[in-house]
Amino acid sequence: MSAPRLGGPAGRQLLRLVLLQAAWAAGSGPLQYSVPEEAKAGTLVGRLAQDLGLEAGELAARRLRLVWKGGRDSLEVKAESGALVVQSRLDREELCGQSARCALHLEVLVDKPLRVFHVEVEIQDINDNAPVFPIKEHHLRIPESRLPGSRFPLEVASDADIGINALLSYKLSPSEYFSLDVVTNEDQSKSMELALKKQLDREETPVHHLLLTATDGGKPELTGTVELVITVLDVNDNAPVFSQAVYRVHLRENLENGTLVIKVNATDEDEGINKEIQYSFHSLVPENIKATFGIDQGTGEVRVKGKLDYEEMNSYEIRIEANDNESGKDDPIFPCVMPEA
Ligand SMILES: [Ca+2]
Ligand SMILES: [Ca+2]
Ligand SMILES: [Ca+2]
Ligand SMILES: [Ca+2]
Incomplete structure (x- = not known):
């Protein structure tokens, strides 16, 4: 019996077996490939047979195949070429969530002789998720008396991608009243506040609509928005104003x-209870005038209440107040001139 000679068919087989075992024994680690997530079916991940040292002619006999742990079948080995290709959708966010590194660990089997190889396929992130705010509309209610410099917390957006694809920057639509203050915390998370830069005036603008945009660092970048609806709450900062200074x-x-003498009328630019007006004679109006005329608190109607006698008194000057629950007053002079008899 003669030993197989190197160069003959048996010799080649022996040599290859030795090389494969040597590679395995050296503990050279798994074969490593990478593929972007969401790559189309059929996308080449790696020339598996070639990288394992198998020749095209022996693929069928040695039955190169994948063994999945966990039942995934998103990659396959092409029987003819021994290439590792994408078979079905690979979604990095679904597979690995916010983990910085995402890899599939496969076992590859060949027969004759039976060998197991480990293969690691890294799934690379692509920017396929836009930033998302927790709500579409954020409502704030701010009294018009709040001082410039006041701050109001806002919720930040999230982005399901990782790294720069999830690195968000924020921008507020132009506003003369508000600016955005974004702070990067020690743990690299961000917090955000709306800052008041100019005193609000409900009477001028009762509601402000602003658009807050989050933009990620991907190429191309993706954006998400939230509408800020700011309702300015009234404070009683306007006094009633009579329609005429003198009636x-x-x-x-x-x-x-x-008998109706006149109906005076005042208006107040505030709202609700802050514009409710009560009419009255000024406290300095003399008693004899108060005895002659009366005023309706609610309507401002002045009516005759006592006797008008030209010879006794031919002109009256009455000061009337309009009062809006203590905020302010307006008191026009109300000359009531008796005509010649
Ligand atoms: Ca993103
Ligand atoms: Ca992604
Ligand atoms: Ca008022
Ligand atoms: Ca007001």
């Missing part, structure tokens, strides 16, 4: 009690 009325004497 002039000419009356005949001996008018019946209850």
Whole structure:
């Protein structure tokens, strides 16, 4: 019996077996490939047979095949070429979430002789997720009395990608009243506040609509937005204003009690209780005038209440107040001139 000679068919087989075992014994680690997530079916991941030292002619006999742990079948080995290709969708976010590194660990088997190889396929992130805010509309209610420099916390956006594809920058639509203050915390997370830079005025602009945009660092970049709806709450910062500074009325004497002399009217730019007006005679109006005229607190109607006698008094000057629950007053002079008899 003669030993197989190197160069003959048996010799080649022996040599290859030795080389494969040597590679395995050296503990050279798994074969490593990488492929971007969401690559189309059929995309080449690696020339597996070639990298394992198998020749095209022996692929069928040695049955190169994948063994999956966990039942995934998103990669396959092509029988004809021994190439490792994408078979179905690889979604990095689904496979690995926010992990910095995402890899599939496969076992590759060949027969004759039976060998097991380890293969690691790194799934690379692509920028396929836009930043998302927790809500589409963020409502804030800010009293118009808040001072410039006041701050209001906002929620940041999230991005399902990793690395630069999830690195967000923020921008606020132009506003003369508000600016954005983004702070990077020690743990690299971000927090964000809306800063008031100019005193609000509900009477001028009762509601502000701003758009906050988050942009990731991917190429191309993706954006997400949230609408900020800021309702300015009223404070009682406007006094009632009469429609005229002076009301002039000419009356005949001996008018019946209850006769309407005039209806004064004041308005207030505030809202709700801050614009509710009460009319009254000024506290300095003399008693004899108060005995002659009466005023309706709610309507501002001034009516005759006592006797008008031209000979006794031919002109009256009455100061009337409009009061909006203590905030302010307006008190026009109300000359009531009696005509010649
Ligand atoms: Ca992204
Ligand atoms: Ca991604
Ligand atoms: Ca008011
Ligand atoms: Ca106001």
